[in-house]
Amino acid sequence: AQSVAQPEDQVNVAEGNPLTVKCTYSVSGNPYLFWYVQYPNRGLQFLLKYITGDNLVKGSYGFEAEFNKSQTSFHLKKPSALVSDSALYFCAVVRRGSYIPTFGRGTSLIVHP
Amino acid sequence: EAQVTQNPRYLITVTGKKLTVTCSQNMNHEYMSWYRQDPGLGLRQIYYSMNVEVTDKGDVPEGYKVSRKEKRNFPLILESPSPNQTSLYFCASSLAGDSSRNTGELFFGEGSRLTVL
Numbered sequence: 001a002q003s004v005a006q007p008e009d010q011v012n013v014a015e016g017n018p019l020t021v022k023c024t025y026s027v028s029g030n031p032y033l034f035w036y037v038q039y040p041n042r043g044l045q046f047l048l049k050y051i052t053g054d055n056l057v058k059g060s061y062g063f064e065a066e067f068n069k070s071q072t073s074f075h076l077k078k079p080s081a082l083v084s085d086s087a088l089y090f091c092a093v094v095r096r097g098s099y100i101p102t103f104g105r106g107t108s109l110i111v112h113p
Numbered sequence: 114e115a116q117v118t119q120n121p122r123y124l125i126t127v128t129g130k131k132l133t134v135t136c137s138q139n140m141n142h143e144y145m146s147w148y149r150q151d152p153g154l155g156l157r158q159i160y161y162s163m164n165v166e167v168t169d170k171g172d173v174p175e176g177y178k179v180s181r182k183e184k185r186n187f188p189l190i191l192e193s194p195s196p197n198q199t200s201l202y203f204c205a206s207s208l209a210g211d212s213s214r215n216t217g218e219l220f221f222g223e224g225s226r227l228t229v230l
Contacts, residue, residue: 094217105155
């Protein structure tokens with residue numbers, strides 16, 4: 001079985017400060033790892049993914065994520081938060097060969113002006 | 114434009130009145146799936162389909178049906194809706210199969226907000 005944990009329901013950060021949204025996972029083998037973002041009244045949008053190679057993955061809107069195999073984590077980061085980054089963020093894991101993702105419960109990111 | 118289209122986007126209905134939420138994708142994806150999103154519960158998978166005529170239950174299939182007669186369409190059917198099916202529903206699709214192109218990235222529709230009175 002595979003599982004994803006997003007330990008924080010909500011993350012608050014001031015505009016201009018760095019942000020981190022945490023994700024840990026449990027799955028056998030070497031999974032694919034994803035971050036999706038959901039803006040209000042919209043569907044989820046792909047943000048970035050880790051497949052293989054460099055542990056630091058860069059994605060859309062200045063976001064990046066760091067894969068840490070020993071800690072089974074895939075934390076989402078951004079050096080300088082914007083108010084427009086306020087949204088719901090979902091981490092997801094896919095076991096290679098299964099094609100079926102497991103999602104975390106989501107973390108609400110609130111960036112204060 | 115590559116997209117997943119759901120209809121209707123908003124629907125208010127009454128208990129027991131059958132309804133169908135349609136989902137169509139134009140990316141020739143094999144894999145399609147339905148999720149419901151509820152506050153505090155995140156995304157829960159209802160049903161998924163690996164290809165035409167191949168469907169399987171997700172985590173919360175009770176009260177729902179699906180069909181996959183064509184590759185592009187994956188309708189969600191509520192035969193006798195109940196108030197506990199009031200939710201925000203998402204359809205999603207991705208490539209499947211043993212291909213280097215397939216990394217499991219999902220494309221989501223804009224959502225269908227259903228209220229059952």
